[in-house]
Amino acid sequence: MATEQQSGETFSDTQRSGPYASAVNWMESLSETQFAYLLLTPALVLLGVIAVYPLVSTFSMSLFADRLTGTARLGEFVGLQNYVDLFTGARNYALPSQFLPTFSSEFPFVTNIYSSALAVTLIFTVFSVLFETLIGFGQALILDQDFRGRRWVRVAIIIPWAVPIVIQGMIWYLMFQPNIGFLVGTSENPALLNQLGLIGTTPLRNTADALFLIIVADVWKTSAFMALLILAGMQSIDRSLYDVAKVAGASRWQQFKLITFPLILPTVLVAMLFRTIDAMRVYGIIQTMAGCQTVPSLSCLVVTTFNTPLYGTSATVAFVTAGIIAVVVSVYIVNFASEGL
């Protein structure tokens, strides 16, 4: 009954004349390829206006000088001069933080490493991804076991991942603000972390300490993501492999080393790549915890020069950031293309 009625309705739909019916008829007459591109139009328009156009436009802006006076946003066309200035350090005088560290011929060959946006971003990326992977691995091993209350342990481990970045920043700001809590002491009465020499007494105002704490905060929030990906990899392993290993007398460590680890390694590498791309654009946690003056990342440098406003410089830094990420993405795509397609 119901289906009959429904089909009757749709039939009369197609019979009806008017703009709706002609649109339907037109759509039905399209070939599969035409129909596919028609349905993709909204997605392509959105990504075109919000992503492709800005990327192209950022690049073209980066070819113009900064305009310091007057109403125009940009100065004259200077070609690649902005890029040259950025990489040689000639632009440092105008920047809130330099792009590259200062190189010297004496050991340790690099100075001002914490005032360099590129160095700070790379330090953050390497250490946060490394520790997220290790801790995520540990969490995944826990969640892979069968025990009572597993569901709730999983909730507890996922919740930091769902915490808004601004609240994540606020939490860690409140934990490491001097004089509030037991984690940061004074010079007369140092806390444990101070005595260990991990952080000073005003950790959020010192670049090295703040960077360390921002990495810790990021690991706290994001290792759950790694854990879930690694767990999915673990659970897709054929359980009979473990049965065979047990019969053969393999210890748990051997089972891990010879079965679990090699089989989830591809998953872990893909997950690390995603996290690397994500970590390279770090901004919000820095802005809320310590501020961009204290910990200058690449995204920080883009925003501060944009606000100054040094549009040409800002666009240059933005495009270089995108370029660095593009290199990482293309590594992934080349791998994906060689394996999957």
Add this chain to the structure above:
Amino acid sequence: MSNETQGAGIGSADADMKRGPLGRWVDSAIKNPDKVYRAMFYVAMLFFLVTTLFPFYWLLVLALTPNNLIANMGLVPKGFNPEVFIAMFDRVPFHLYMFNSFVLGITTTVLVLLIASLAGYVFGRLRFPGKGVLMLGILAISYFPPAAFLIPLFELFTGNTAISIGMVTISTPDLFNTPAPMVFPFSALFLPLSIFILTTFYGQIPDGLEDAARVEGTTRLGALFRVIVPLSAPGVATAGVLTFISVYNEFFFSFLMNNGEADSWAPIVAGILKYQGQFDTPYNLMAAASIVGVLPVAILVIIAQERIVSGLTAGALKE
């Protein structure tokens, strides 16, 4: 006790007698290595529970302590001040910021689900030239940093971009301080993940069901929205939950694409940052607002745990 008498009774010269409970446990653990794994497992689980949950407990400690007593805090609140959860709304209209966040989140989610459903149908069920290249292109674009889009988008949404069509030049409308400069960037940022989740789910529906609907006289779009989408409800829910959480958590455009006022559609990012006063820093209010701000996503995680887990893993592993 029983161990001691037993040891003595048998007369083995083992030093069992002098061991306490720990010694006995170690002894039995040596005989049975599984016990060691069990113990290691519980220690590790406890460690992860404490490290993930302690920061939330710290918020509660600070929120319940009156602000003038917040100094050299230990592990327990100094005092009990639940009124803080009312006082926080007096200082900053945090409920309005949360409302804005919900509106932005729901609008973006609806838009993303609609666009991603069409794209997911195309990628999951149709064959056409250029499919692989388009999928990779969408994937690649989603990994560019928001910072690379900032300046042109800011210009575009503040009405400073001129579009020339032949002789006519029109400048874009000034949409700053409306939801648009946030909703569209959010949609573009989180669209690719939903496309990949829905491609997977829509691709799994048997062709026969769609063919049956088409034979019945349903249009192509009708088959998508009346057959394929309802059958993929778990996938749609997964994409929706992940998009909403991502928007609620987003910082970059939430922070830069409005003037930070509640009546300009600023989301909770601005609300939380507004507690930092010019003359004082009300730590207890900051902590209370953080707790209130986390609650919606915490509840969502508890309810939709399975969806989130499957979505994150499907989205990343299938790509």
